Amino acid sequence: xxxxxxxxxxxxxxxxxxxxxxxxxxxxxxxxxxxxxxxxxxxxxxxxxxxxxxxxxxxxxxxxxxxxxxxxxxxxxxxxxxxxxxxxxxxxxxxxxxxxxxxxxxxxxxxxxxxxxxxxxxxxxxxxxxxxxxxxxxxxxxxxxxxxxxxxxxxxxxxxxxxxxxxxxxxxxxxxxxxxxxxxxxxxxxxxxxxxxxxxxxxxxxxxxxxxxxxxxxxxxxxxxxxxxxxxxxxxxxxxxxxxxxxxxxxxxxxxxxxxxxxxxxxxxxxxxxxxxxxxxxxxxxxxxxxxxxxxxxxxxxxxxxxxx
Amino acid sequence: xxxxxxxxxxxxxxxxxxxxxxxxxxxxxxxxxxxxxxxxxxxxxxxxxxxxxxxxxxxxxxxxxxxxxxxxxxxxxxxxxxxxxxxxxxxxxxxxxxxxxxxxxxxxxxxxxxxxxxxxxxxxxxxxxxxxxxxxxxxxxxxxxxxxxxxxxxxxxxxxxxxxxxxxxxxxxxxxxxxxxxxxxxxxxxxxxxxxxxxxxxxxxxxxxxxxxxxxxxxxxxxxxxxxxxxxxxxxxxxxxxxxxxxxxxxxxxxxxxxxxxxxxxxxxxxxxxxxxxxxxxxxxxxxxxxxxxxxxxxxxxxxxxxxxxxxxxxxxxxxxxxxxxxxxxxxxxxxxxxxxxxxxxxxxxxxxxxxxxxxxxxxxxxxxxxxxxxxxxxxxxxxxxxxxxxxxxxxxxxxxxxxxxxxxxxxxxxxxxxxxxxxxxxxxxxxxxxxxxxx
Numbered sequence: 001x002x003x004x005x006x007x008x009x010x011x012x013x014x015x016x017x018x019x020x021x022x023x024x025x026x027x028x029x030x031x032x033x034x035x036x037x038x039x040x041x042x043x044x045x046x047x048x049x050x051x052x053x054x055x056x057x058x059x060x061x062x063x064x065x066x067x068x069x070x071x072x073x074x075x076x077x078x079x080x081x082x083x084x085x086x087x088x089x090x091x092x093x094x095x096x097x098x099x100x101x102x103x104x105x106x107x108x109x110x111x112x113x114x115x116x117x118x119x120x121x122x123x124x125x126x127x128x129x130x131x132x133x134x135x136x137x138x139x140x141x142x143x144x145x146x147x148x149x150x151x152x153x154x155x156x157x158x159x160x161x162x163x164x165x166x167x168x169x170x171x172x173x174x175x176x177x178x179x180x181x182x183x184x185x186x187x188x189x190x191x192x193x194x195x196x197x198x199x200x201x202x203x204x205x206x207x208x209x210x211x212x213x214x215x216x217x218x219x220x221x222x223x224x225x226x227x228x229x230x231x232x233x234x235x236x237x238x239x240x241x242x243x244x245x246x247x248x249x250x251x252x253x254x255x256x257x258x259x260x261x262x263x264x265x266x267x268x269x270x271x272x273x274x275x276x277x278x279x280x281x282x283x284x285x286x287x288x289x290x291x292x293x294x295x296x297x298x299x300x301x302x303x304x305x306x307x308x309x
Numbered sequence: 310x311x312x313x314x315x316x317x318x319x320x321x322x323x324x325x326x327x328x329x330x331x332x333x334x335x336x337x338x339x340x341x342x343x344x345x346x347x348x349x350x351x352x353x354x355x356x357x358x359x360x361x362x363x364x365x366x367x368x369x370x371x372x373x374x375x376x377x378x379x380x381x382x383x384x385x386x387x388x389x390x391x392x393x394x395x396x397x398x399x400x401x402x403x404x405x406x407x408x409x410x411x412x413x414x415x416x417x418x419x420x421x422x423x424x425x426x427x428x429x430x431x432x433x434x435x436x437x438x439x440x441x442x443x444x445x446x447x448x449x450x451x452x453x454x455x456x457x458x459x460x461x462x463x464x465x466x467x468x469x470x471x472x473x474x475x476x477x478x479x480x481x482x483x484x485x486x487x488x489x490x491x492x493x494x495x496x497x498x499x500x501x502x503x504x505x506x507x508x509x510x511x512x513x514x515x516x517x518x519x520x521x522x523x524x525x526x527x528x529x530x531x532x533x534x535x536x537x538x539x540x541x542x543x544x545x546x547x548x549x550x551x552x553x554x555x556x557x558x559x560x561x562x563x564x565x566x567x568x569x570x571x572x573x574x575x576x577x578x579x580x581x582x583x584x585x586x587x588x589x590x591x592x593x594x595x596x597x598x599x600x601x602x603x604x605x606x607x608x609x610x611x612x613x614x615x616x617x618x619x620x621x622x623x624x625x626x627x628x629x630x631x632x633x634x635x636x637x638x639x640x641x642x643x644x645x646x647x648x649x650x651x652x653x654x655x656x657x658x659x660x661x662x663x664x665x666x667x668x669x670x671x672x673x674x675x676x677x678x679x680x681x682x683x684x685x686x687x688x689x690x691x692x693x694x695x696x697x698x699x700x701x702x703x704x705x706x707x708x709x710x711x712x713x714x715x716x717x718x719x720x721x722x723x724x725x726x727x728x729x730x731x732x733x734x735x736x737x738x739x740x741x742x743x744x745x746x747x748x749x
Binding site for chain 2: 146236272
């Protein structure tokens with residue numbers, strides 16, 4: 001009983017961590033599932049989302065100090081909300097530009113797409129360094145979602161609850177969009193048989209542009225949500241893209257619920273090992289991956305495509 | 310409809326395989342610029358030609374210690390500028406070249422190899438991460454190139470991983486533990502938890518802390534290993550709440566300690582247990598809010614030490630590097646500057662860049678406190694090649710004289726009182742004869 005009481009907080013923490021991992025993987029899953037493109041720039045776009053949000057929430061307008069002062073006089077909660085809403089839009093549009101560059105790689109050896117997105121990742125990361133510098137930054141948080149809450153005799157971060165709740169909301173919204181809207185149906189059909197979709201008169205290029213933009217916007221949303229936890233650094237994308245890749249393979253490529261469940265599993269494993277065998281905490285996700293893929297090479301839900309779920 | 314859709318689509322399996330290989334093989338963005346393989350045509354020029362003296366700066370510009378790497382680089386550049394303003398050294402201008410070592414040991418090796426064999430660097434300067442420092446020093450020893458480890462403070466650097474060509478300029482984990490632990494047990498309690506970055510510096514520092522805690526009647530309740538680049542400390546902080554220690558001793562550095570500090574404050578754990586950070590590098594706390602600078606920590610220098618010359622040193626930094634994000638220099642800059650300046654002085658005194666002659670000048674070198682802007686005289690231990698210097702204990706300054714005045718210096722320890730007594734036995738320096746002769 002005592003052991004269970006000790007374990008429970010770590011299970012709660014693992015679930016919260018897992019939801020955040022799932023949030024990171026959503027955009028990656030969508031792009032791989034529909035476009036069969038591994039977007040190695042996912043992590044850098046995640047980081048770009050953080051920086052654009054930082055710019056919106058706490059801009060440094062050196063040449064316009066009065067403008068900056070009047071903007072900063074707005075309540076933190078309003079600036080944070082604007083960041084949460086606008087950063088994904090801007091980064092999503094940027095992602096659409098990247099998709100236009102990628103078009104010549106479609107249908108060719110996958111290495112072309114990998115190299116292009118890898119190059120884009122390097123360019124984005126260095127661009128961030130040039131614009132914002134190398135030092136770590138913090139996004140200001142509204143008081144309502146910062147600080148701590150006391151549950152039993154343990155203290156939890158209030159923001160973690162907000163971030164986890166937001167991740168649940170995003171997963172639900174994405175599911176709703178894919179399952180219940182005609183646009184979702186087109187995306188699913190495009191993932192299933194793109195030739196047939198094109199034969200039916202749907203503009204496949206526009207569909208891909210939209211899906212890529214949506215996937216990138218999801219990466220940016222994850223970046224904005226994770227920024228107060230991980231900190232805002234130019235190379236933070238590396239911390240995001242590796243788990244994202246692992247989660248979508250673990251869950252089964254293209255499976256929305258596979259990504260969510262794999263994210264939860266990874267979060268749980270990382271959270272529990274962090275508490276009880278901390279030296280294994282980072283490696284544990286890879287061990288989990290090996291264990292699952294050894295016995296089920298297509299991942300947990302690999303049989304179904306996302307978009308059939 | 311564009312024609313690219315007509316081509317055959319690669320299988321999903323092939324795509325994933327390619328993606329996985331790309332991720333693993335490239336080491337993702339940690340991938341270094343392609344730098345090899347190099348053909349080792351070493352044609353050593355003669356000093357008589359008065360060609361520039363090349364110094365290779367092996368500092369991190371990315372990764373966990375990017376911020377500190379930038380600061381120590383400025384320190385080295387300042388010392389080089391001062392010598393160049395006087396006409397260089399031995400009549401030769403000094404040229405500094407820098408390549409990012411990426412807080413990655415493999416990159417450190419590659420950069421060192423390149424600087425020695427391609428750029429004909431006379432000396433290598435710079436390291437914060439002990440794994441990188443060790444990697445660079447192995448290459449340096451192979452060629453006989455003198456390497457200054459400016460800011461890596463793992464006890465192993467001047468212990469089992471010492472080398473004849475390597476000189477360590479920072480205080481090490483044992484020095485800092487010696488300075489802090491005894492007082493902290495008396496002030497805060499006997500039950501300690503160690504929070505340890507899971508690499509050589511973290512391990513060796515926590516090992517030193519453990520030994521001193523246990524020798525003074527304290528107890529290590531648990532040790533939590535923190536993998537490098539950990540950003541989410543939630544499971545560690547929950548565990549700490551369950552363990553309820555009196556003191557948490559951290560050996561966590563770089564970006565990791567920044568994230569840890571912020572998350573500790575979010576949970577208000579800085580109020581319920583005492584925190585000791587073995588060493589707190591200035592770039593890792595500069596710019597963080599006052600609430601995130603909690604606990605007691607060690608450092609080797611502070612910009613508001615009430616000593617002659619400190620104000621001028623700070624003013625020179627601000628004049629040379631205006632508009633920097635870090636407006637005043639800290640311990641990392643100080644180490645970079647002092648190490649480089651002392652090396653160049655030794656070259657001048659030796660009258661040559663020949664490695665053994667310069668090494669002999671550095672070994673046992675005495676440095677006056679007033680010259681190093683510290684409270685006690687320092688010296689370069691000839692047995693371990695570690696600079697023995699004043700160790701300061703500090704905490705957050707509740708009454709800052711100005712915005713940047715965030716440390717309150719509590720005590721300063723004489724280097725003799727905090728010396729790492731085990732280092733001498735662990736360090737086996739190569740003989741002069743076994744060290745390749747090197748002169749560029």
